[in-house]
Amino acid sequence: MKVIAVANQKGGVGKTTTSHALSARLCKLGFKVLAIDLDPQGNLSSAFGVDNYNKPTIYNLMKNEVTAKEVLQQAQNGVDVIPSNIMLAGCEQELSHTGKEHRLKECIEPIKNNYDFIIIDTPPSLGVLTVxxxxxxxxILIPTTAGIFAATGINQLNITVTSVKKYCNPNVNIMGILFTRFNPRVNISKQVKELTEEISEFISVPIYKTYIRSAIVIEEAQANHRDIFDYAENSTVSEDYKNFVDEFLKGINN
Ligand SMILES: Nc1ncnc2c1ncn2[C@@H]1O[C@H](COP(=O)(O)OP(=O)(O)OP(=O)(O)O)[C@@H](O)[C@H]1O
Ligand SMILES: [Mg+2]
Structure with a gap:
């Protein structure tokens, strides 16, 4: 059983898109998958088309108001989802101080053995939710675009992970960096990719060989609450995400 946090404090780098595609693909390959939306923006809930308005959310779970079973919903494509909405933004203040970094871990403990993979989408910050x-x-999986701020932010992310390792979770491991919305023909992308390669070497984290190209069908699929494989099976990004998940699984099995 693997619990994968998809994180990068930089906004708009493809965390949610990658969480969605990874969960959907693993589910289609026959794995039991739970996707947790840990972002108050609720983008992953919306992409899956689950109800994050009338039904309990991760916020209620983390506040001990409901059980994990009560908060689960099954998306159309078979992935179990724990939704989120803007209420989660209050969590930072509301979680009691002692052990507040461990709330999510405690919450998923009773259900985690029902799954092969639990994928957690995180907000664009290194605050208490991401911790x-x-x-x-x-x-931890780090999606990034080939933007200069996204590349340099990875160092900061690594510092946070080092601190989490020291105080909360000694065994957590950054599994790799995934380039998303990548256009190999653009010169600046190449330069930033080289910079990211230097950073990855410096922090000893591999970069996936597969990169995800830019394509408008991603937004169309999300707007229609469908995953990219159902919505546009033969698209370039669908191909890219399939290749990425193959590479991801090889990394897991080694
Ligand atoms: N490969 C891609 N090609 C084109 N557009 C993409 C691609 N990946 C993501 N997008 C679009 O880019 C935007 C940001 O993607 P996404 O929401 O996945 O990023 P994020 O890191 O989760 O953002 P946030 O930090 O706000 O949570 C979205 O509108 C999404 O549809
Ligand atoms: Mg997001």
């Missing part, structure tokens, strides 16, 4: 994800996780 909860790192504390619950076995592995």
């Amino acid at each position: 909860n994800a790192f504390t619950a996780a076995s592995d």
Whole structure:
């Protein structure tokens, strides 16, 4: 059983898109998958088309108001989802101080053995929610665009992970960096990719060989609450995400 936190404090780098595609693909390959939306923006819940308005959310779970079973919903494509909404933004203040980094880990404990993979989508910050994800996780996946701020932010992310390892979860491991929305023909992308390669070497984290190309069908699929494989099976990004998941699984089995 693996718990994967998908994280990068930089906004708009493909965390949610990658969480969605990874969960959907693993589910289609026959794995039991739970996707947790840990972002108050609720983008992953929306992409899956689950109800994050009338039904209980991760916020209620982390506040002990409901059980994990009560908060689960099954998305159309078979992935179990724990939704989120803007209420989660209050969590930072509301979680009691002692052990607050461990709340999510405790919450998923009773259900985690029902799954092969639990995928956690995190918000664009290194605050208490992301630290909860790192504390619950076995592995961390870092999507990034080939933008200069995204590349340099990875160093900061690594510092946070080092601190989580020291105080909360000694075994957590950054499994790799995934380039998303990548256009190999653009010169600046190449330069930033080289810079990211230097950073990855410096922090000893591999970069996936597969990169995800830019394609408008991603937004269309999300707007229609469908995963990219159902919505546009033969698209370039669908191909890219399939290749990525193959590479991801090889990394897990080694
Ligand atoms: N490969 C891609 N090609 C084109 N557009 C993409 C691709 N991946 C993501 N996008 C679009 O880019 C935007 C940001 O992606 P996404 O929401 O996955 O990023 P994020 O890191 O989760 O953002 P946030 O930090 O706000 O949570 C979205 O509108 C999404 O549809
Ligand atoms: Mg997101």
